[in-house]
Amino acid sequence: MEDESPLGRTTSICKNRDVLRPDYQPEELVERDDEISEYANIVNPILNGWAPDNAFLYGKAGTGKTATTKYILDWLHRDIEEHNIDVELNVVDINCDGHDSSYRVAVEIVNELRGPNNQIAESGHPRSKVYDWMWEEFNKLGGTIIVILDEIDHIGQDDSILYQLSRGESMGELEDGKLSIIGISNDFSFRNNLSAKVRDSLCEKEIHFSAYDAQELQSILMQRCEMALYDEAYDKAVVRLVAAIAAKDKGSARQAIDILRNAVDIAISDEANQITEDHVHRAREKVGRGRVKDIIDTLSPHGEHVLKAVTELEARDETPAKSKEIYRIYKDVCHNVGADTLTLRSVRDHLSELDMLSVLASEMKNEGLRSGSYKIHELDAPVDDAVAYFNEKSEYEDIDISTTQKTL
DNA sequence: TTTCCACAGGAAGGTACGGTCT
């Protein structure tokens, strides 16, 4: 047998794949000029030694909120250094994903500011003590402090951390320094659900990041292509196609770049010299499948059972289905895997969580006196992917999709 | 215009669990 390396070969398509990674920050941000100038106006006072207003940034995922923040802060640091401005700028950058309560964000801030040998645990401490430690660390830090809370909506109902941060200065917790908050969120309703006292102080300034249209996505993709790919490896039609797919879906630059990166990878493994529209279509399917799996992996066991029930109904072409009907199938699923069943009320919560995650599409219906009001649900993710996921897991009975031609 | 259906979903509270502190 010929001894062939399992690794890929060098490629004539890609000169720098890192540029296509989700965490890559380009030096120049395209299609966000208005947002950049609004943002610059907000942080500008720092250069005069003043604290900027608190700001709330909102817009859907992949619209450049985080990238613009990094871009602006890089500029701030550079300006301060180049012009020898006498400002001590300290940035505390927290992603609230995974720290999903006020308490845990406070713990994260403390741990971020303390050394690795002096960390505190995620639970067990009285809340007031954690806040005391947090202010202690801020006081040690001093200067102009900017706390960036990315995905701030993850903190949920209790916004006490925001109250603490926004009032710390006036309540004398911060002895010698200035503190401003920049909150970033995909979810505008989070702003409206904040308690009034927090909303007024957190949202002194607001910047809205609108979804990118196909034209804007195209220029973002062109910028990345020029850096990542050899000229002969792609043409405008392919870029236009990726932009059109992403614009039609969510208008997210992250998604567009994701599809492009996967198309590049597929083209490389095909040993092609150029990225074709077929590569893009295959990449789009792959990205979709990955999304379904990623979401299902985060579900609790009962969340998964509920989704299995909806997937079964979908495979039988019996969707959209009422919550009550899904509950009936859900009980069978639980019976088959030997799990206890939850009440209908809890299953309703799981259904609405799946709707929020965009795995399900739910809709309220009302037939008045005849049948009252109810909610119907169907899969919002590709059925094949969900079926494949459940059929791969040994604890579930297989779903047979061959009897129906239904695909999304 | 009023009634009423069939549910959605908020509120409150329970339990288990993993953690700290004394």
Add this chain to the structure above:
DNA sequence: AGACCGTACCTTCCTGTGGAAA
């Protein structure tokens, strides 16, 4: 060891809701 803390996940109870039918 046991008091105390925050959280996840659940149940029970109950009020609110929109629109077809009376």
